[in-house]
Amino acid sequence: MDLLTLDSLPVELRDKILYRNLTAGENLFLQGDLASSFFIVETGRVKLVRYTSGGKEVTLQIVGARDGLAEIALFSDTYPCTAIAEVNSQVIVYPKVLLLSAIRNNPDLAEDFMAMLVRKIQDLKIRIELRDIRAAHERLLRYLHYQAQSNEQTIVNFDRPLKDIAADLGLTPETLSRALTRLERDGMITRTRLSITLQNSPAA
Template sequence: MQNIVSTLQKNPLFGGMPSPVLEGLARHCRIREFERLQDIFAMGDPADSFFIIADGWVKLYRTSREGEETIIHVFGPGESFAEAAVFSERNMYPVNAQAIEHALLVAVPRAAILHNIEEDSHFALNMLGTISARQRYLVQQLEQVTTRSAPQRIGAFLLRFCRMHPEGENGAMVASLPYNKSIIAARLNIQPETFSRALSKLAQHGVKTERQHIVIEDAEALEEFCDFSYDDIPCR
């Protein structure tokens, strides 16, 4: 149970919650393990839980009648997803969810969350704040897709991701890409054949790439090029 409590504590939804409250909630939660490319839930399934990622990466997506996949968002360690679905009138997941790689998730039951909301106003406000921040971030992402070039979108993605990792030598930002470039391209609404060309254009703005490794030598220059603000970062 301690692993569940630790995962809950790392999520902003439960920030500032007393340990007894988290321990009580943890008794109703369970850890679920998913292999790479394993489905977590499908669009239309009953939304009986939302999830917090202890380890791994998860994509939310929809598929058109023609079979074309549109990635809605990709979530990583410490983040939660499907919160809004458990409160919808239809009480169904509006998208599909799949593990991009091996993932450990904490499933938080709908019934336990509703009980906590009824009993704890601080918890209810945290829930509203988290959902509001997520909605604001998605609006910002839609704006980026429509107003920024492919290199700018990739640069903003790299800045957001590398910020979560320790600085390298001389203040450089260094990280390994968390998942396949094709998924990043789809997430940013960029064609795969365009992605590599757009990424190479970032070299003049201090970005070096080697397979899955990224080095941002001059973060300020890249931020200026991308018109980037750290306010664009999703809640964690």
């Protein structure tokens, strides 16, 4: 039993699941909204952000296809962040109360949900590790290796603007561009406009 195989879910939950289509830039929910649902991105990409008291937007996470978002909604009264579609997207909407009941009563579903949380923790750990690498080109190289390992290949395809990837890495777009140039010059990578191929170089 898993959340993406809807036919395997308890009927009382399955019958209340909805699909929501979002256009690029559309909000799925706002920071402070009543937390009534959990979501899985079916297609597209959703960005989770928080706003500081000064109005600055801080990106917390980018959620891609088949990944969950707003897990905290199950244990909180309000959403702690804002969810914005980066591209046209479709999300699956799971009612909070019914999903919690299904998790409590179905060990297989609870295990699937815990596995999803573990993946999120691992992703967060990687992001923290990356931020601890001071040299921009080394930080970028480690990021590229992580991306390649997750796809079990040596090619990293970019489906997001480089400025967004730079923000994820805590770099300016200009610094990211210089880091790419250095890695290419040093023979660590070859690149086209939308992809990078890792050469036989260890991660930094």
